[in-house]
Amino acid sequence: MLVTLSWLSQYVDLTLSHDELVDRLSLSGLNHEGSETVDGETVIDLEVTSNRGDCLGHIGVAREIAVLTEQKLKLPKVHFDESSVKVQDLLEVVNEFPTACTRYTARVIQGVTVGESPEWMQQALRSVGIGVVNNVVDATNYVMLECGQPLHAFDASAVSGNKIVVRPGRQKEMLQAIDHRDYELTPQTCVIADADAPLAVAGVMGGASSEVSDRTSDVIIEAADFTPLAVRRTARRLKLHSPSSFRFERRVDPRGIDWASRRVCQLITEIAGGSVASGVIDTAEGIADRDPIILRLSQLSRVLGIEIESETVQRILSGLGCRVDGSHGDGGAESNSLQCVPPTWRHDLTREVDLIEEVARIHGYDQIPEDAPIPVAPSSKRPFDAAMSRLRGVLTSAGLSEAMTPSVVTKKLDVSLSPWTDRPAMQTRTAMLEGSRRLRRSLIPSLLQSRAANWASASLHADLFEIAHVYLPPENSDDAEALPAENYHVGMVMGEDFFAAKGTIETVLGRLGIRGKLRVETVERDGFAAGGCVAMTLDGGQSNEVIGYLGILDESLVRSWKLPGTVVAAELSADRLVELSHLVPQQQAVSAFPSVLRDLNLVLPEAVRWDALAGVIRSAADERLTDLAYQETYRNEKQDGPERKRVLFSMELQSLTGTLSGTDADGIVENIVTACEKQLSAVLMR
């Protein structure tokens, strides 16, 4: 909102310097965004919040200055002579759309001479960036900038049937606006029409056909109240935002409409001549007083933490236009309260707390002290945050960097890979970035995209992870209100080595104190190489729920991102990890007795996986097998025959109660070998 100092000074004495003034305005609610000098006028740009439509005119801003500097606001006296012609004889107004137009007033001025407006008015408009048109239009704009009420002047000769109809637009109805572009109207559009055709889009823009021009002699002055929602939707739909629509969207003073209408008649007759027909056509005369609000003075200190004297409170509220009565009620407990009737231009004042804010902002928030500490209270880190902090520690130690990527992805990303669900992704109505509408079901595609971008821009092999929500669509997608299962996942992409990724995950599990062995089951998932993807679960008393997926990505997917080599990706359910974690380690006894190391080299059928072998070894040994470590596999068809492999592993044997003898160790190993021979057709290589 641009205001000029000279214009303001018509309504209030400017006793403060420019810098002091803008500072006080900023700290009382009209934030100063800048000042400049235009044609010798100081123009100030103030930010007006959406609840303060009353400050979208110079008088509103002047009222704020008056109350800040303890002065009385000076409003111009409105006076003009009315002719003997009655307005009702010249014009009829029908309001067929009261939900969009709550009050419509019209006056008629006959015999105006349209021409240039006087220099003072042109300068006033130019300094705040409003284009100069002619004396009639300029006067309507001037009054809008004075009091915030948008006005419109119609050329009466272009109004067919001497009739103004406020009504919904009709299907396929068109209007050429004063910008000479055609706009399509709808039944949701409030239009101002004559007996035949639309003349204007209510509250948004006038029409070309009834524009005031050099040939105009009689004008109809519209001053009305159009409802914010109707104006906003129309302005948005037509992409037509005007100073008028801006003000209607923030609500005008329903009572001030008549003042504005009379004020513009006064100015037009002064600068363009003509005579005003007597009376006014008004669809909603007599705007009622606002409901009174009781302000208990004790509430001021309860909310603000400071006491403010009753006289100060009364001065502030009266200065803002409230009718304040400090002596209402019948004394007693109630005497410590004020009854306030807020002015009709302050739609934002409806409750006690609204008045408290008014008092506080004018009295000054700098009066509120900063020495009121809150009582001490314990707080602790959530297990989730503690667990994720450890997880980040492991992953960054393993060389992965944390990325953050957008939650809404393109179709291309979404369909490339979704190991957790086959249900289609939920979508937004408006695209977020580059056509992204889909709420992601996996973090891996986004990380793969980032890895590809790193390779393309800097030939970097980016090993990345991300901790973020995935949005698994609800089972019943027809239910418009069902929310998705929103879970925290940990996604990772890394280069080449499947086992490096798996080892990193195993380390994460260990660091989180997750008990139970990691178990993998080969599964088929789109986006992963066939046979190269596993679902991960945990062994040992824990549930069989999948905690994540790990695998080598499908080569064609990797190539489609123009990435070289192999990419290994994994995604874990962070929520599951936290549930299974034991973040407070419990000490385990360490054996005081030496351990014995034994290596074994078994020839096994190719089909026997390590987890099967390890399972047989563990069940054949007893608790004295304290560690089982895989060493290597090699194949020699000439020696061992086809479909056979040699697996080397070492075992640590130890007892908690005594030194293990060689014979004890031999016994354990013997059991293991026998079990492997029997159950896995293993052959021991000596």
Place this chain on the structure above:
Amino acid sequence: MSLQNFLRRLDELQSDAESAFTGASDSDALEQARVAFLGAKNGQFKDVQKMLGGIESSDKRAAGMRLNEVKNAINKAFEQAQGSVGGGGDAQIDATFDPSLPGTRPTLGHVHPITQTIDHLTEIMGRMGFEVAEGPEVEDPWHNFVSLNIPEDHPARDPLDNFYLATASVNDSDRSSETGEGQRLLRSQTSTVQIRVMKSDEPPIRIISLGRVYRPDAPDATHFPMFHQMEGLLVDRNVTMANLKTVLRVFANNYLGDDVEIRFRPSFFPFTEPSVEVDFLWNGTWIEFGGAGMVDPNVFKAVGYDPEKISGFAFGLGVERLCMRRHGITDIRDFYSGDLRFLQQF
């Protein structure tokens, strides 16, 4: 040979050997001395050892013990001397060794700067008793708007300012087709979490809610359609704006590490009344920090609290903006690029 002579000979040998070893200036000299005294064939020690055979058998035991002692002492003296001339041949550092070559660094990943900022903020607020609370990002209009005192005709609900979700069914006869609004949306603020917490818990409440929020802004250096918010909420009996100002000043002093001045400017948010913008005076300029205010009575009513008995304050700030200021980051889009050249700097 008498025991006496034998022992004297041993003492001589020990002192000769010790002085020869200490006197050796380099490893070659030491090696010569070693051969002379400890040499397996003609070493002096070997010679003396042979003399043991000529000792009376009754004295042999004492002589043997002494011989062993001297042997150990000479060996020890040799080892010491060896250490002082630079060790044995195998441990010798190659003359080409260049300790000024760069170290071999482990490959470490980096924690995202937004995560680091969030950790920092939660740690400061944690010390003031605020605990982290979270909620879903996909919300219904009740939590995102209605309960936050944002009524149906409010501009904040406009489809152009929100990411409403599309419904799977094509049956759009409901009002959503007219207004473009839907029954689910990506939350536009983390205040939704405050509502969820107040719905489930009773005062006192002291939480910060953190997370991603979404608004359809065209991306540029300072805007991105997804960003992070941190919101604080304190609800109790007798909470005032003075408490709010105090908490924010303590926070600012902690985060900016200096005695920071703070000021309130009136503003407007539907869910607080009074509402203020908070500025910090930092390095001589007022910096916008975020919005704050006293929780609006309508919000308390929506969650079933009695606004006559309970009061509270709330504040919210953009995590990206604080992070950018702290680290001198000039383009918000860098956060979400996944570009290692950016991530590695933090």
